Amino acid sequence: MINAVPLSAVLTIAAALFCIGLFGAMSRRNAVSILMGVELMLNSVNINLVAFWRYLQPDLITGQVFAIFVITVAAAEAAVGLAMVIAIYRSRQTVYIDTVDSMKG
């Protein structure tokens, strides 16, 4: 895989994914869609980590270990985020973030 595909190709893929995730997170009004955008960003980070491990440091397992940590953090974040979304929905009957702007209640 190393001599077939240059590292920069894999990194550009990850960067593109990151930007798409960023756009998704910034442009959507629905809270769950924002969370999806964040998930995409985290995944692109993971691709970078694995690519660096594979191309630069195949001997050290650090790359994969950190990828696993990123996955756990992403899972925890998704759980808490969605719990908050549901709590907001239950109190405000809406999922659109721009309407949820007052600190009261």
Place this chain on the structure above:
Amino acid sequence: MADVINHVLNTMLGLNAPEWLIIFISNSIAVTLIFAIAPLQMLFMTYFERRAIARMQDRLGPNRVGPKGIFQPVADGVKMFTKEDIVPTAADKMVHLLAPCVVAAPVMFMFAVIPWGPGMYAVDLDTGLLFFFAISSVSAVGLMMAGWASYNKFALLGAMRAVAQMVSYEVPALISIAVIVMLTNSMSIVSIIEAQSGLFISQVDVAGIPDLGLGWFIFSPVGLLGFICFFIAALAEGERTPFDIPEADSEIVAGYMTEYSGMKFALFFLAQYLLNFLLCAITVITFFGGWQGPGISWLWSMAVSEANPAGNPIFNVLAGILGTFYFLAKTYFFFFVMIWIRGAFPRLRVDQLMGFGWKFVIPLTIVNIFSASLWIGWIRWELNPDLAFLSALGEPYSFARWGFAFVATLVMNVAAYTLMTRINRSPDETIDELVADQVFGAVTLR
């Protein structure tokens, strides 16, 4: 599989085929075999289930189509093909079409990892077991898609219940399998089976034990408790009674399958039966030694393999046949146990199901992991010199250590089981109140 093809092409026929051609041929043969065997298994399983459950209820079961009703599944299949495929107008067409595929495809993936006999496996991933459960969780997404796309609130409710049940019972399944991975130090299914050779005493190489292929993990208390928890989780994962709430006819019409008919319904049916088969297969592989059995190791010693390339391929075939026989016999015995349980037990309510899962099975598996770690510790670790007094236990991997570990873990597991049953009684009811408690109408059965 690849070495057999290599042997046949190169040594036998003498044409030196390139490496990639051999791999291509062996893999294509494996894939076609899987795609041929899986539906056949499903057909036979439906027939087997209907006959067995019929006999349990004092009736005959299908015996009209073909001799003894053998062609009944074929008739069902033809019926499924010819039935009109109705799609609700308000349904989400694309997702409605994709859902059965997303449910059925992972089941086919899981077959790739199942070894049918010694050397008879499609691919030997060194994380085979984890792959098996990872792919099985994908079908939960398919269920959700089916429930949502049918635009029918019963289907949605059924789908949510099914997914909640599958996800929440995956936890005990994975933890009880983790015990086996701890015992065999590897997640590759082939090595798990190979670790279960020998006679009744696993993980301890005591001289003089003939390799009868009976060193199954079930014979250790850790394996026993793991088996009980895993089989309960498998019942829930495969939506068998007493956990078949998602498509229980009485409650939610047909669960997520309500709006499907014809071929798509058949796909759901296929996926469900094959998942049951695979869960029985994994139970057999991890706790009952897959294709291990008396006579296999003797045949395999004379067959062609990396260890002795000069072997005679006939023995490959013979060992394969015997191995497959053992594997299928054990798997169908467990499928019979599933049917047996379906014939005997009533269905659990959703809250009972979840409570049972989280409050009974998962704590047991955690205790089981603890006792497994003790088991490994006692048997394998060299002793720290200053703990001299423990040297009485003998050398690592010795029989004395195995005995001690066996007794200790047995006591621990049994204590955990009784503790769990006692804890799970609702706290405010003593035994007598439980007696006064009406379970079935006006009569208290104690």
Place this chain on the structure above:
Amino acid sequence: MELLIQIIFVLISTLILGAAVMVVRTRNVIHSALWLIASFFGIGALYLLLEAEFLAIAQVLIYVGAISVLILFAIMLTHNVTSGEGHKFYQRWWLALLVSLMLFAVILVPTLVGQDWTITARPSEESAIAGAVEMGTAFMREYLLPFEIAAVLLLVALTGAIVIAYEERAQRRRILTLAQELALRKQQQQNHAEE
């Protein structure tokens, strides 16, 4: 062989990027969630291509098996059918597009392509660390502390999520057994009689 790998790589990257674009663009939230699952699959395939086998399977197990189901549950619990009102995007969504494009084209690509990475040749077949065994030992040795912190993080996150999302039912409907019911009714009659 290289050509084959390149073709596969191109296929997988189109799957990933295409699905990601669809996640952002589709109107229907459910469809965007399903496209997200497709892109997770693509990423899993990419890990396999990069020979990180355990990570690929973990990705499939965790992301596709658990997190996407969680997202689907969240969408269905909050998806009121009258969600049609209001546009899916901010009015000034093109500004966000501009920012992300700028980020991608101006900053990231030049740095990545310009860099001459010192690719180390693959040392030897057997030392290629891909399996779970090395990762397990790494977790227990060098990275024990982050491992424990991650565990604590997960615990905190899950209990937090439960506390937030737990709907305090005012009067939980307990399933009374017949004896309890009879006792309850007798009691009610008594205090009724006392009044």
Place this chain on the structure above:
Amino acid sequence: MNIPIERGKVVTVARGQSTSVAGFSLSKGLGVVFRHWRRAWFEKQHQNVPATASESAPNAGNDKSKPTAFVTLEDMSKSYGTFTVEYPEQRIKLPEAYRNMPVLLYDDETGHELCTSCFQCQRICPPQVIHMTQAKDPASGKPVPSVAEFIIEYDACMSCGFCAEVCPFDAIKMDHEFELSTHDHPSLTVYKRDLNRPVSYYESIAPGFWAEARERAYKKLATNMKRRPGAIGIAPHLTEKITAAQAQAAQAAAAQAPAAKAPAKKAAAPRAADTAAAPTDKEAKLAAIRARNAAQKGGSAPAAGTAADAPLPTDKEAKLAAIRARNAAKKGGSTPAAETSAEESPPTDDKAARLAAIRARNAAKKGDATPSEESDQPAAETPPANDKAARLAAIRARNAAQKATEAAEQAADSATSTPEAPASSSEEGKPLDEKAARLAEIRARNAARKKGDQE
């Protein structure tokens, strides 16, 4: 162990187990199911109905041809083995009270249908699917206690069994035949020819019921057979056979000329006696029966009803006719009820005319003497019209007399028409005026009674 459970009362049943360890009762349940599974392969819960006592061998359960019945145990929880009855090959013996579709019965020996078309079943039938017409005596046109055509719409019949319960003559019974599906719908409207079943068949499927109903059915049949001229009451498919047999019997009776009196007397003997004296071979038995019928018919058959004997070629016919005429006259004089005499034996032509004339005169007299009797006429008529009613009655009486004379000429030619011929138009014409006369007479009598009540 059956536990008496009153409503709302709590009963605890101790099963003798001390502790209730979870998992233990689960395995007990599995044990029960496994025992059922194991024994279901070998045992059956039903056995063949032993046709004869000797045959009640235990392994009779698997002989597919004979009907099968369930083995009922005292404690059903002890019953093991499959209870499936593989329907087309194995069949359960239907209980006696099983009822599917009504059928008509006819006596095997005499071929006479038990049904006297009393219309009870037609009235009671909830879905109104039974339709029948009463048979007419071809000679006198009078109704005969036998059914001409009997139709049941099997597709609408709900097998409720009301007709069988209400029938005073046990003529219609519920059958056990349930494989009645057909392709063409019209065939479900079943006519008498297909409805008829011999009594022996009904006796085979419902012996108990027939044993109770046997006596009164045959007694009534005997009286009805006497009132059926010629071969009217005989089941259609047996008619030729029976009539041919009667012809032979008549010849045999004639051959033993001196014993003419004996058969008549024997005929009067109660039916039960005939079966006892049955000669050995069937042919001889049939001949004896036919002789008895002929004699019996001869006795009761009115002069007009000699159609049955028409085919007699020899002078015997005249002698027999004479005997019959004498009996008819004797019978005609002695019968008390006005209707039966008129109906049963229209005496020689002049008598009918004379009677009709007397009646006409009374009606006329009644008509003008009592103006008040018009009150029972429909309210529309006013009192001054009473003479009109009288005149009407007179006109009718005259017509009746005239008709009676015509009837006399026709009596001769109607003798040649064969008995089976459906009621020819001439017959309908005749009974009309006779009915008018009777009507007038009835009105007259009512009026008289009413006047009596008023004083």
